[in-house]
Amino acid sequence: MGKNVTQKIISNHLVSGEETLGSEVALRIDQTITQDATGTMAYLQFEAMGVPRVKTDLSVSYVDHNTLQYGGFENADDHRYLQTVASKYGVHFSRPGNGILHQVHLERFGKPGGTLLGSDSHTPTQGGLGMMAMGAGGLDVAVAMGGGAFNITYPKVTLVKLTGKLQPWVSAKDVILELLRIMTVKGGVGKVIEYGGEGVDCLTVPERATITNMGAELGATTSVFPSDDKTLEFLKAQQREEDWIELKADADATYDEEIVIDLDTLEPMIAQPHMPDVVCKVSEVAGLKVDQVCVGSCTNSSYQDLMTVAETFNCCGDKVSTGLDMTISPGSKQVLNMIARSGGLSTLIEAGCRILESSCGPCIGNGQSPPSGGVSLRTFNRNFIGRSGTKNASVYLVSPEVAVASAIKGVITDPRTLGDYPNIEMPTEFRVDDSMILAPSTAAESDSVEIRRGPNIAPLPIAEALPDTLGGSVLIKLGDNITTDDITPAGTWLKYRSNVPKYSESVFAQINSTFHEEAQAAGGGFVIGGDNYGQGSSREHAALCPMYLGIKAVVAKSFARIHKDNLVNFGILPLTFANSADYDAIDASDELEFSGLAEALRNGNETIKVTNKTKGTEIALEHGYTQRQIDTLLAGGKLNYTKSQAA
Ligand code: MIC
Numbered sequence: 001m002g003k004n005v006t007q008k009i010i011s012n013h014l015v016s017g018e019e020t021l022g023s024e025v026a027l028r029i030d031q032t033i034t035q036d037a038t039g040t041m042a043y044l045q046f047e048a049m050g051v052p053r054v055k056t057d058l059s060v061s062y063v064d065h066n067t068l069q070y071g072g073f074e075n076a077d078d079h080r081y082l083q084t085v086a087s088k089y090g091v092h093f094s095r096p097g098n099g100i101l102h103q104v105h106l107e108r109f110g111k112p113g114g115t116l117l118g119s120d121s122h123t124p125t126q127g128g129l130g131m132m133a134m135g136a137g138g139l140d141v142a143v144a145m146g147g148g149a150f151n152i153t154y155p156k157v158t159l160v161k162l163t164g165k166l167q168p169w170v171s172a173k174d175v176i177l178e179l180l181r182i183m184t185v186k187g188g189v190g191k192v193i194e195y196g197g198e199g200v201d202c203l204t205v206p207e208r209a210t211i212t213n214m215g216a217e218l219g220a221t222t223s224v225f226p227s228d229d230k231t232l233e234f235l236k237a238q239q240r241e242e243d244w245i246e247l248k249a250d251a252d253a254t255y256d257e258e259i260v261i262d263l264d265t266l267e268p269m270i271a272q273p274h275m276p277d278v279v280c281k282v283s284e285v286a287g288l289k290v291d292q293v294c295v296g297s298c299t300n301s302s303y304q305d306l307m308t309v310a311e312t313f314n315c316c317g318d319k320v321s322t323g324l325d326m327t328i329s330p331g332s333k334q335v336l337n338m339i340a341r342s343g344g345l346s347t348l349i350e351a352g353c354r355i356l357e358s359s360c361g362p363c364i365g366n367g368q369s370p371p372s373g374g375v376s377l378r379t380f381n382r383n384f385i386g387r388s389g390t391k392n393a394s395v396y397l398v399s400p401e402v403a404v405a406s407a408i409k410g411v412i413t414d415p416r417t418l419g420d421y422p423n424i425e426m427p428t429e430f431r432v433d434d435s436m437i438l439a440p441s442t443a444a445e446s447d448s449v450e451i452r453r454g455p456n457i458a459p460l461p462i463a464e465a466l467p468d469t470l471g472g473s474v475l476i477k478l479g480d481n482i483t484t485d486d487i488t489p490a491g492t493w494l495k496y497r498s499n500v501p502k503y504s505e506s507v508f509a510q511i512n513s514t515f516h517e518e519a520q521a522a523g524g525g526f527v528i529g530g531d532n533y534g535q536g537s538s539r540e541h542a543a544l545c546p547m548y549l550g551i552k553a554v555v556a557k558s559f560a561r562i563h564k565d566n567l568v569n570f571g572i573l574p575l576t577f578a579n580s581a582d583y584d585a586i587d588a589s590d591e592l593e594f595s596g597l598a599e600a601l602r603n604g605n606e607t608i609k610v611t612n613k614t615k616g617t618e619i620a621l622e623h624g625y626t627q628r629q630i631d632t633l634l635a636g637g638k639l640n641y642t643k644s645q646a647a
């Protein structure tokens, strides 16, 4: 039987496991990427593993998140640590200013048919090149750098069939917003989203990458496009033709599910506050006054995106409305340089845009927090409450076309009302200059490279082996779709990513500012969640910091994939209600006890019982762990487990 693109890549990288739906497979990882906000932990963990050099084909460490943090040495120390540790262990280092990891990796390194593991949830961006690229916690990436396989549940493959052709002023962002409307933020869990159909032909690689990037918001394992002539065109334009292979689904390939999106009739779409799946047509909310427009992020900061914005100002001879602020963050140095040379940058400056660095910037809450109660339109991928830094702001997610139309008019505007579409083509030649990517030391030189650590780099906390009895109280009870930004916020906290004791003060701080003190005073305890607990970012801090505070288990209706893996990696038990109605049978402050826990896991029991001592009831929980996850939990997390395996 024929195979689809996903199945082909999995087969070519299979280390162990059965290629059947739902079984755990271990995959060989060709490349890894990290960014500074998750990278310091990944490299501290890599160091703790004691492997002398990375064993991947290519590993790259990017600095793009905390590039401009105000008030202290922390970020600069982190950057210095990252640069030295990369050089020592054989990792390429992309300097601050070179751009956002996903954009730069697409330009310079991603390879069709390969596998990539990244400590960032938007790693699937490289699916735009036909790569199987997955987000994971830093520890999983560290293990992959050490040559270890990455485990996934053999996914369902959903075919998203694109028919027709994008119409003027409608772009790739609208495709993924429409898919989010259809599938919701948990619709992709356990699935790979594979794109096909004739509509694929009208999309350039950067456009495809916008779509696969935001597949992260569906909760999908990853998203992937075929590798075709368009892929070859892009790689040629990046002077990397030799990286191309053709990769297409066989004619008789089958899929577990099929969704059709008709590009001919697709309209400009918008995600409303405060979730990426609260999507409607722009025309339905047109006219709403806007206070801020931000263009950029790993979703929409390519040359084509920014030139579309510039040319729209140009054609209409217009400026940014006096009622709002507009910022532009180019995705990479290459993009910034090219819009500068083509005159686009000057158009943007003349129009009144504020030009920011090539980095994540406002997307991760570094600057540009909207005014109180303000409306912010962003070409980004996440609009979770508070992520912008202003809790009562309303953040909308849109395409660059909608962003510029609204910036000109001062209110949310359907760009189709503007006139002729500029229709920017992908360049046939990009300006290639890798001088901001530093090659590592050679193996022979590596001994003489000194790793430099500042005081912000705190030692790694390590979990303890799982005891047989776990007791304590419910420290917090939460609803559905709790994000990792709710658990460990970014913004002003970001500079403590290498300092777990300090960063742990942020845990659930947006919900209860004294949570960390209460947790520590109680000697730890439990968290209760609803559906899709831990969605959003891959930050393992959302497990590591709760572990540091003594959280022993999270009981929820369901979990997001990366976060569930991160909990296991740090020795916290993710458990689900056998009967979701039992969510109502546990309240905050209830005393819970698990007895015979380790024993039950060792014996392969599929159900675990927890006693609610306050209510005098017993509740059945499920875990769905694989043997590897059980061994990891029993050992007290992945670092302990990996070390014991190596020994
Ligand atoms: C994000 O978009 O939330 C981040 C910051 O890029 C994260 C990683 C992180 O928390 O450091 C992600 O998406 O994984």
Ligand code: SF4
Pocket: 065, 100, 120, 122, 297, 298, 299, 359, 360, 363, 364, 380, 381
């Ligand atoms: Fe950076 Fe935002 Fe992309 Fe995360 S989503 S990698 S913060 S640009």
